[in-house]
Amino acid sequence: MRATVAAPSTPRTIAIGPSLTRTTIVLGGGAILVLGVLVLAVAIGSVGVGLDDTVGILAHRLLGLPLAHTWAPWMEQVIFDVRLPRVLTAMLVGGGLALAGTVFQALLRNPMADPYIIGTASGASLGAIAGLMAPVLVPGLLIGAGSSWLGLGVVQLLAFGGGLGTVLLVYAVSRANGRVPVVTLLLTGYAVSAVLAAGVAMLMFLSGQRLGAIFGWLMGSLAGARWIDLAFAAPLLGLSATLLVVRWRRLNLLLLGEGAAAHLGLDVEREKLALTVLASLATSTVVAISGTIGFVGLVVPHVLRLAVGPDHRLLLPASVLYGAALLALADLGARLAGGIPVGIVTALIGAPFFIWLLRRSRTLRPVVVP
Amino acid sequence: MSAPVQLDALASLTGVSFSYPLPDGRSREVLRSVDLRLPRGELVALVGTNGSGKTTLLRLLTGILRPDAGDVSFDGRRIGDWRRLELARRVAVLPQQLDLPVGFRVAELVEMGRAPHARRLFASTEADEQAVIRALADADALDLADRFAEELSGGERQRLLVAMALAQEPDLLLLDEPTLHLDLAHQVALLTAIRRLRDQRGLTVLAVLHDLNLAAAFAPRIAVLDGGRVVADGTPDEVLRPELVRRVFGVAVDEALTADGRRHLALRAP
Amino acid sequence: MSSASAPPSATVGTAYPVTLTDDAGRKVTLSAAPTRIVSLAPSNTEIVCALGACDELVGVTDFDSYPAQVASVTHVVVGAVVDVEKVAAARPQLILAAGNGLTPGPVIDQLTQLGYPVLSLYPHDLNGVYADVSLVASAIDASPAARELVLGMKAREAAVVSAVSGSKSPRTFYEVGVYQGAIYTAGQDSFLASLIILAGGRPVTGDPVTTAIQLEDLISADPEVILLGDGAYDPSVTPATVGARPGWFAMTAVRDGRVEVMQEDPVITRPGPRIIDGLEALAHAIHPELFH
DSSP states (O other): OEEEOOOSSSOOEEEOSOOHHHHIIIIIHHHHHHHHHHHHHHHOSSSOOOHHHHHHHHHHHHHOOOOOOOSOHHHHIIIIIIIHHHHHHHHHHHHHHHHHHHHHHHHTTOTTOOTTTTTHHHHHHHHHHHHHHHHHHSTTOOOSTTOEETTEEHHHHHHHHHHHHHHHHHHHHHOBTTBOOHHHHHHHHHHHHHHHHHHHHHHHHTOGGGHHHHHHHHHOOOTTOOHHHHHHHHHHHHHHHHHHHTTHHHHHHHHTOHHHHHHTTOOHHHHHHHHHHHHHHHHHHHHHHHOOOOSHHHHHHHHHHHHHOSOHHHHHHHHHHHHHHHHHHHHHHHHHTTSOOHHHHHHHHHHHHHHHHHHSHHHHSOEEOO | OOOSSOSSEEEEEEEEEEEEEOTTSOEEEEEEEEEEEEETTOEEEEEEOTTSSHHHHHHHHHTSSOOSEEEEEETTEEGGGSOHHHHHTTEEEEOSOOOEETTOBHHHHHHHTTGGGOOSSSSOOHHHHHHHHHHHHHTTOGGGTTSBGGGOOHHHHHHHHHHHHHHTOOSEEEEESTTTTOOHHHHHHHHHHHHHHHHHHTOEEEEEOSOHHHHHHHOSEEEEEETTEEEEEEOHHHHOOHHHHHHHHOOOEEEEEOTTSOEEEEEOOO | OOOOOOOSOSSSOOOSSEEEEOTTSOEEEESSOOSOEEESSHHHHHHHHHTTOGGGEEEEETTOOSSGGGGGSOEEEETTEEOHHHHHHTOOSEEEEETTTTSOHHHHHHHHHTTOOEEEEOOSSHHHHHHHHHHHHHHHTOHHHHHHHHHHHHHHHHHHHHHHTTSOOOEEEEEOEEETTEEEOOBTTOHHHHHHHHTTOEEOOBOTTTOEEOHHHHHHHOOSEEEESGGGTOTTOOHHHHHTSTTTTTSHHHHTTOEEEOTTHHHHSSOSTTHHHHHHHHHHHHOTTTOO
16 A cells, blocks of 8 residues: 655655565465465375376366376375365364464463463363373273264364363463453463473373374374364364454454553453454364374464564454465375374474574564664 | 633543452541542643552543542543543553554554544554554554564553554543653653643643753653642642652652752762 | 174175174174275284185284285385375275274274274174174174184184183283383283283283383282283393392292293284284293293
8 A cells, every 4th residue: 555645846756554565475475376286285295196196186186177187096196085175184283383483472472472371272172182081991882083063073083172161261260350461361371381281291191002192293293184073174264264364453452452442442350351362273173183283383473573574464364374375285294204193293394483583683572662 | 720620621630539449348548538620721730759640630521430429521421421442432542551462564553543433343553554554654653563572672662652642632641650660761851742742732731750950851741649639739849849859758858959950869879 | 892793694695785893893894705805903913814814904913913915015104104095095995994093093084084994893702802803703794714713713722721720820920111110010900910811810900001010019010920021122121130129038939930022922912813912922931830
């Protein structure tokens, strides 16, 4: 948006907000990147399927083009039933985590905030691990793999409920006199997380043979991604992402501080609740299908702020796009490295990156104190 | 002057009392049956000791706080009847200081002041853009438009805050001790600008100030708060008398006349 | 407790289509005899080969070591991670998974959703192994071979049981591992415990869930025979080093010199056809006086 000043002297233009060019480059580039990564990640895997066959399969199944099958049925299965849902899930998860991370960093005015900070991770972990352990702790209970509700496993439902429930608990505990101070929210989240983490540790101690499964869940993994998981996650993420992206103006206002935001007409407490619920909904959805994948929600917002600026008008949609592309790439790396949990890859890349970011301290403190 | 809603005043407080709740369950009474009228177009300074309730009074006028007793009204309606967004289009606050997020340009921050008026989802309207430019021009901050907020000096930051408040296109401008961190030249510049804006835009202004002489120099009317009550309300000549100053502020002052015939209060050396 | 069900007669060939119930209670239908089999656990591989269908294996794990000819089969499980793409590329008509979470539940779900018949095997005792052999045989139409195999195994089992029947059962402690001071052994009511009982011992058992036992409990249980399963893999675990552990020297087994490394641990802990070898090895170790 550029406006011309009808000033007495020479007219000049003033840039207000991101220009159309920059918006196009950032978001258009992001979309193209997502598409490119999609094709790349579906084309490459531990089993070789030719690129021509890959494209053919995708065109045939996704676009309905009646092509002659130059490929074997098992190739179609690998591309369409194994890789494609996994890559799409990676993108959904990456986009959701990056978006939630951006929102929490603005809401809590804390550059170290990630999507799990007020308890989602520990609550979801406890729920999921309880689900994983239930057949062991309650012998004869045939739940877990094989039993499901609406196609979703018990583990996923418990993870989703655990994550969301914990955040609401933390929020309720932090409320005093109808207000929820941000610092209280952070500290309560930390305390509740610690308690739940102790529960997780206890279950891990009792886990015996299941320790591997538990560890895989905690590290975060996209293996076993199914279309049914996408059917569950996509609408929820789409809803929360849409409702969050349109809130860019309110997030900008919150950066000015709650007092100034209120003077500018924002119902601060209600907005904080809405943001918390929406971002936690996105996070819990994502954690339910992929476990607790770290660093994406912490690092992507910071990198984008460096590249794109702190205006949430551009930052929020950009975080969805670039977070999606990043995690799909990381998952490709995880697959090629022998099927290790993708959370290990994001940690190995994310941690050094974050240290590098720390040295550029300017963006790490999103607010300057006069 | 006892009707609950004042029709000819832009804003008013009538019989307003307010207490802050304390952690141990008791409460601290801050305002006791305060009456204050703000007619349209007036520039009023609000002075008083620390803790006398000046900031609380401002917060009651913005609707952030609700009175325990009495009425606060704006433009003919009780404050409680206004929706927050509606009120933000009419009332702006110029704070002492503001957290300024890193990476935003001055023009973008001023545009945040348009938030109460924003209609479109992602873009600004023509009207918004014109309002931003006008605000920058009136605040004498056009030359700062492309600069990053974190690079500004103290005085430049002050002009930014003024522009942000003006972008709201308010009818009522509330200043919360805006001169607290400014040096003398900037204090004068700011208050001169406020006077000019009041004339240019037809603003009504209530300025909380701590410097009595500054208030006397710039405000045609001064209200004095002491112990939660308005103990004086009138022209500087009427209000700033040594007896009152000693009673309210606990310091002894002498009166003097400036070269242009205005009253000036001088601290007596201890 | 195995809940595998076999077709009407173990000597007649399988009539396809056939619906079988695996150890996890899942019902799986096979429309024809599978000629391409993927095994996700070494014990399953051994069962398939013992039934004479080794040539039909198109995917195994990197842990599979027996028989020798499986070394040339593609590894679809590497480092305990199931590579679903490789499984799909092998075009299996039957997948044999490991139950109780050893093959992760989500993986079994995914393979099932991809349309593959997956039988999950998890025996709790010897009878469970026999049932699993019969189950796999029903699936691949090898029932006569299974009958023969199981009869042979049962005969050897009976031989061991009768050989030790007259003797007093010594308190037997089977060491699975010692990590950071925690001692792991046969859990209460576990498969290993049942084997020790059959071999004529009285097992000193650990917690049914964690399989751990506290040192104090072990000392008070005072085993008469100590069998070092971990000694088969870790050269630092020997009768001498074990006897030198604080608190262990007072145990009867140590004083009597009845501490022995169990080199046969791989077959004792693998619930496949060679489990009987393991049973015999246990009986020899617990009652050396009976077997020469």
